[in-house]
Each structure stands twice: as C-alpha cells, then as structure tokens.
Amino acid sequence: MYDTASVEAKKMIVSCLIKRVEVYRDYKLHIDFNIDFEQFTGGLDIVAIAA
Numbered sequence: 001m002y003d004t005a006s007v008e009a010k011k012m013i014v015s016c017l018i019k020r021v022e023v024y025r026d027y028k029l030h031i032d033f034n035i036d037f038e039q040f041t042g043g044l045d046i047v048a049i050a051a
Contacts, residue, residue: 002013020032 002010005013017034018031019034022030024030
C-alpha cells in the first residue's frame with residue numbers, strides 16, 4: 001500500500017505511525033512510535049490507528 005501511495009498519502013501514513021522525532025548532535029535520532037512491536041509484527045489496521 002505504501003509503495004503505490006501518493007506523496008500526500010505517504011505523509012499521512014507516516015504521521016499516523018510516528019509520534020515524535022528528536023535529532024541530536026552527530027545526527028543521532030530518537031523516534032517515538034504510536035504503535036508497539038506486537039502491532040507492527042501482527043499487521044497494521046491504519047484505520048484504527050488514525051481514529
């Protein structure tokens with residue numbers, strides 16, 4: 001679904017999955033996701049995440 005989506009749809013998908021991104025010196029990143037590992041491995045219901 002993501003590979004064939006428009007740029008606007010890709011931005012919406014990413015904004016549903018990622019809560020916060022922090023960038024530190026030397027480009028170190030800390031990313032807070034809106035989903036946990038079980039949701040990721042079990043498959044995503046993007047409608048439930050967006051709601």
